[in-house]
Amino acid sequence: MSHPGIPSFSEANSAELVAQRLSRAKAGPLPRFLAAVVDHLHQIVRETRPTASDWRQAIAFLTEIGHASDDKRQEWVLLSDLLGVTALVEDINSRRPNGATPNTGRGPFYRADAPRLPLGADISLDGVGAPLAVMGQVTDLDGKPIPGATVETWQANAQGLYENQQPDLQPEFNLRGVFITGGDGRFHYRTVKPAGYGVPDDGPVGQMLGRLNYPLNRPAHLHFLIRADGFETLTTQVFERGDPRLAEDALFGVKPELVGDFKHAGGSGKWTLDFNFVMAMARKGSRAA
Numbered sequence: 001m002s003h004p005g006i007p008s009f010s011e012a013n014s015a016e017l018v019a020q021r022l023s024r025a026k027a028g029p030l031p032r033f034l035a036a037v038v039d040h041l042h043q044i045v046r047e048t049r050p051t052a053s054d055w056r057q058a059i060a061f062l063t064e065i066g067h068a069s070d071d072k073r074q075e076w077v078l079l080s081d082l083l084g085v086t087a088l089v090e091d092i093n094s095r096r097p098n099g100a101t102p103n104t105g106r107g108p109f110y111r112a113d114a115p116r117l118p119l120g121a122d123i124s125l126d127g128v129g130a131p132l133a134v135m136g137q138v139t140d141l142d143g144k145p146i147p148g149a150t151v152e153t154w155q156a157n158a159q160g161l162y163e164n165q166q167p168d169l170q171p172e173f174n175l176r177g178v179f180i181t182g183g184d185g186r187f188h189y190r191t192v193k194p195a196g197y198g199v200p201d202d203g204p205v206g207q208m209l210g211r212l213n214y215p216l217n218r219p220a221h222l223h224f225l226i227r228a229d230g231f232e233t234l235t236t237q238v239f240e241r242g243d244p245r246l247a248e249d250a251l252f253g254v255k256p257e258l259v260g261d262f263k264h265a266g267g268s269g270k271w272t273l274d275f276n277f278v279m280a281m282a283r284k285g286s287r288a289a
Contacts, residue, residue, distance in 0.1 A: 129192030145185025
């Protein structure tokens, strides 16, 4: 027997009924966000029409991700990274005017306590790897140098591993440093040439995507976080032009403006990189330094 006022749940109105329940909440943007997620999720189910067994397998996969995550390892973040969601959120929230250096994600290996060093210092504390001299300039959109900008840098070593991944094998703060640009907006330091690396593939996310032959490697790159008064904070990466994995960066961080020329200095075994960073003026509500 039907009851007036009680809607009958069906394939046609499933997402709408859930959205109606969510709309009862008045606080914040979360109900609207969840309603959009539900709408898309129900649409996916209608399009793919999984069996009950298929859906249980999907839930089991999500459960595995939860079990594999802890305070030292975040499989949920990895899934977001590898499916391009992290890069999309970063892109939406860090729009830059034409000509400004684009943002990328900071990544999991950043440390806020890296040491401040004089220009020209060597951040390779163990000296393992091919020497690389890094030079750069920080300017505004008109090409005017920005003196006194804070330039933080960090990177993987020649084996593709960060210092905080190998606390017993690499010196503390290896391949990390903070520099201040001079009056001409320039900075320079010494390091070693980084190697690309694979993202973790021993957990449920990597294993599942690996079975699909999904790209799980990052090209060689250097990280930079640059702050200057009156400008939007810039978090970005510079990638090696010659790396064959540029087009398939697992984290979707490569953009044409972020590809740099790592030049081999003759037969000396040394390399150089000279890269300019262009900062945008801070806008109201933006991430200013």
